Structure formats: structure tokens, C-alpha cells
Amino acid sequence: MDRSPLLVDLALQGGGSHGAFTWGVLDRLLEESWLQIDGISGTSAGAMNAAVLADGYAAGGAQGARDALDRYWRTVSDAARFSPFQRGPLDRLLGRWTIDTSPMFVGMDIMSRLFSPYDLNPGNVNPLKKILDESIDFERLKTSPIRLFITATNVRTGRGRVFRNGEISADVLLASACLPTMFQAIEIDGEAYWDGGYSGNPTMTPLVRELSSDDTILIPINPVERPGTPRSASEIMNRLNEVSFNSVLLKELRMIALLRKVADPGNTEGAEWAKMRIHMVPNRLMASLGFSSKLNAEWDFLSMLKEEGRKAGEEFLARYGDKLGVESSVDLDVLLEGV
Secondary structure, three states: OOOOOEEEEEEEOOOHHHHHHHHHHHHHHOOOOOEEEEEEEEOOHHHHHHHHHHHHHHHHHHHHHHHHHHHHHHHHHHHOOOOOOOOOHHHHHHOOOOOOOOHHHHHHHHHHHHOOHHHHOOOOOOOHHHHHHHHOOHHHHOOOOOEEEEEEEEOOOOOEEEEEHHHOOHHHHHHHOOOOOOOOOEEEOOEEEEEHHHOOOOOOHHHHHHOOOOEEEEEOOOOOOOOOOOOOHHHHHHHHHHHHHHHHHHHHHHHHHHHHHOOOOOOOHHHHHHOOEEEEOOOOOHHHOOHHHHHOOOHHHHHHHHHHHHHHHHHHHHHHHHHOOOOOOOOHHHHHOOO
């Protein structure tokens, strides 16, 4: 696709290993030289992808960003080869990516309902910290031309805090991905933080207030809609998490839709929100994957997710590429139904 350069920003959701799907989408978008990334808002796995991309871009442009993402996800998979969370023989035989039947996963799931991570992991060991320190030059990240907005949730206040390039460290990224049933809260500047998904997955506000771009490309991981009614305990908990992690994002998108209905939104912040063009990369895969697969870091699984992400990115460009810079490709008015 040969077009004049267009400033865009990206909004990346979190979702553990499912973030490899986002990796694939980003890999495809970075092939388009006309797409100039102004900034990225990311949470959890979306925060990891955002920071790795921005650092790689600072080192070597678009190709440097692609290479950095490749190295990061390969390192994650290599580190997980000896993880206790592995698929069982029957799941491998049937080509299922779930680890629902893994004895360690079942045991962890039960234990997490009885004990906290302060009981089970008193040293707060997280192998991802070493990977992040090795994968990202945080000093270089401060001067990246791509602006970052990483969300974590303040445990005391319940409000989200958005960290920017100069504030981002491995601890900030771990805080953004800190599920409270699995890890101890991460302390930053004397405050404890949990997963950013509870307060913004991802946060849209800084993309509107602080960037020049008017086109936001959202790469979703958590399905907004999921067919059927969950019945098992794990299915119910998974759906509760999806609803919770999508709620703040949907409220921000609903605000954009409402402002567009106003005859005169003014020339202040309301106008900035009203003129935003929202686009969403199609993601039909996640509705077929359950929670446990978010802990599956097998290279075959990550590679499949990347390839599906690249296909989704290709579909997005083919179907909606002409709308970038012109109009939203997402019908936000449906969010006002029933309001």
C-alpha cells in the first residue's frame, strides 16, 4: 500500500501469552512505511509489546522494532520451556492449546483461592523481570520518538496511573501486568500497583490529550462479546475478567460516541475527543481460547498467535486501510444502544 505518511497511535490490550497475537499485528503494520506511529497506550502484555517496540524503533527504525519484538517473544518462550504449566498429552494429541488439565495449573488455580501470592511466593520471584531488563534499554526508551503510556492500577486509590517514557522501568511493566492472585503488588514511588487492566485496558485519554494523531488503531485481546453462558467455575471467572478488563475502555469509547452526537462540542477537550477516528483490528480467534492458554508460552503456540495476528493485520489494512486518516472504521454508535 503506497500512501502519504499518516500519523497514527496504537492502543494495545493485555492478555498474557495472547499478546503474541498483538505481536503479529504489529509486525504487519510496521511493514507499512506510510504508517507513522505517534504513540502507544498499552496495558499488561500490551505494555510489554509497546515498550519493546518503542525501544527497538529508537535503535533501528521499523525493522529494529520488528527484530526487537521477535527477540522478546523468543526469549519468553525459551524461559518457559521448563515451566510447570504445560499442555497434557491428550491436549497435544488433539491440537488444543489449553492447559486446563495440567496438574500444576489445576493446583495453582485451587491454591490461589485459598492462599495469596504473599503466602505462595514470599520472595516475589518473577522471571519476566530479567527478560525485560535484557530485552529493553530503558535509558534509550526515554528518548524514543514513539511516546508511551503504560497503565497500572494504584491499589490504595483504585485509580489508574499512566507512566510515560521517562518513568518506565521493568517494575512499571511488571506492575501493569500484576494479577493480584498470582503476584505480589509492585511498589513504585512508595505506592503499590496491580494490573492496569482494572483501570484502563488500555487507557485512551493520553492518546487524545497528548498526541497529534487523530487515528487510533485498537488491537483487542479480550473479547467484548463471547457466545453462550459460562457454566464452569473457570469459564465464569474468565468471563468476569474479560468484562472487567473491557469496561473502562468501553466507557471511553462511549464518551467519544456521545461527543460526536453533540451539535457543537466546542473547541476545547471535547472537540479533541469528538474528532478522534477509531479503528479496530479484527480478532475472532480469542473467543475460542480460554484463560489458561494465557499462561501457555510454547513456541508453537506463540508462533500460531503471531501468524494469526499478521493475518488480522493484513485483513485490517485491506478492509479499512482507506479509512485511515478519513473516518472511523468502528461504528461507535452501537455503544449508545440501551444507554
